[in-house]
Amino acid sequence: MQEFQDKTITCVDCGQDFVFTAGEQAFYQEKGFTNEPKRCKACREKKKAAHQNEQPKEEK
Ligand SMILES: [Zn+2]
Numbered sequence: 252m253q254e255f256q257d258k259t260i261t262c263v264d265c266g267q268d269f270v271f272t273a274g275e276q277a278f279y280q281e282k283g284f285t286n287e288p289k290r291c292k293a294c295r296e297k298k299k300a301a302h303q304n305e306q307p308k309e310e311k
Contacts, residue, residue: 253280262291 255273262269269291279287288295 258287260287260289260291262294263289264294265291267291 255276257273258271258276259268260271261267271288275288290298
Protein backbone atom coordinates (compact mmCIF):
# COMPACT_ATOMS: atom_id res chain seq x y z
CA MET A 252 0.00 0.00 0.00
CA GLN A 253 1.22 3.37 -0.93
CA GLU A 254 1.90 5.86 1.72
CA PHE A 255 1.01 9.44 1.17
CA GLN A 256 2.68 12.47 2.54
CA ASP A 257 1.39 15.97 2.75
CA LYS A 258 2.54 17.93 -0.21
CA THR A 259 2.82 21.64 -0.75
CA ILE A 260 1.51 22.93 -4.03
CA THR A 261 1.45 26.45 -5.35
CA CYS A 262 -1.98 27.60 -6.43
CA VAL A 263 -2.10 28.64 -10.07
CA ASP A 264 -4.78 31.19 -9.35
CA CYS A 265 -3.58 33.13 -6.33
CA GLY A 266 0.02 31.96 -6.17
CA GLN A 267 -0.29 30.88 -2.56
CA ASP A 268 1.08 27.62 -1.30
CA PHE A 269 -1.46 25.14 -0.06
CA VAL A 270 -1.21 21.65 1.34
CA PHE A 271 -2.40 18.67 -0.62
CA THR A 272 -2.83 16.44 2.37
CA ALA A 273 -2.13 12.74 2.54
CA GLY A 274 -5.83 12.16 3.10
CA GLU A 275 -6.72 14.10 -0.01
CA GLN A 276 -4.14 12.25 -2.03
CA ALA A 277 -5.61 8.96 -0.90
CA PHE A 278 -9.04 10.24 -1.83
CA TYR A 279 -7.84 11.31 -5.25
CA GLN A 280 -6.26 7.95 -5.90
CA GLU A 281 -9.36 6.17 -4.74
CA LYS A 282 -11.38 8.18 -7.21
CA GLY A 283 -8.87 7.48 -9.91
CA PHE A 284 -7.80 11.08 -10.31
CA THR A 285 -4.32 11.23 -11.63
CA ASN A 286 -3.98 14.98 -11.64
CA GLU A 287 -3.01 16.90 -8.60
CA PRO A 288 -5.09 19.88 -7.67
CA LYS A 289 -3.73 23.09 -9.11
CA ARG A 290 -5.71 25.44 -6.96
CA CYS A 291 -5.97 26.00 -3.27
CA LYS A 292 -9.16 25.22 -1.49
CA ALA A 293 -10.26 28.82 -1.39
CA CYS A 294 -9.90 29.20 -5.14
CA ARG A 295 -11.62 25.90 -5.77
CA GLU A 296 -14.52 26.96 -3.57
CA LYS A 297 -14.64 30.26 -5.36
CA LYS A 298 -14.77 28.52 -8.69
CA LYS A 299 -17.41 26.15 -7.48
CA ALA A 300 -19.49 28.98 -6.09
CA ALA A 301 -19.15 30.88 -9.32
CA HIS A 302 -20.28 27.82 -11.16
CA GLN A 303 -23.29 27.40 -8.95
CA ASN A 304 -24.21 31.01 -9.37
CA GLU A 305 -24.16 30.58 -13.06
CA GLN A 306 -27.32 32.22 -14.12
CA PRO A 307 -28.39 32.92 -17.61
CA LYS A 308 -27.18 36.43 -17.45
CA GLU A 309 -26.68 37.91 -20.83
CA GLU A 310 -26.03 41.53 -20.98
CA LYS A 311 -25.90 42.96 -24.37
ZN1 LIG B 1 -5.63 29.94 -4.67
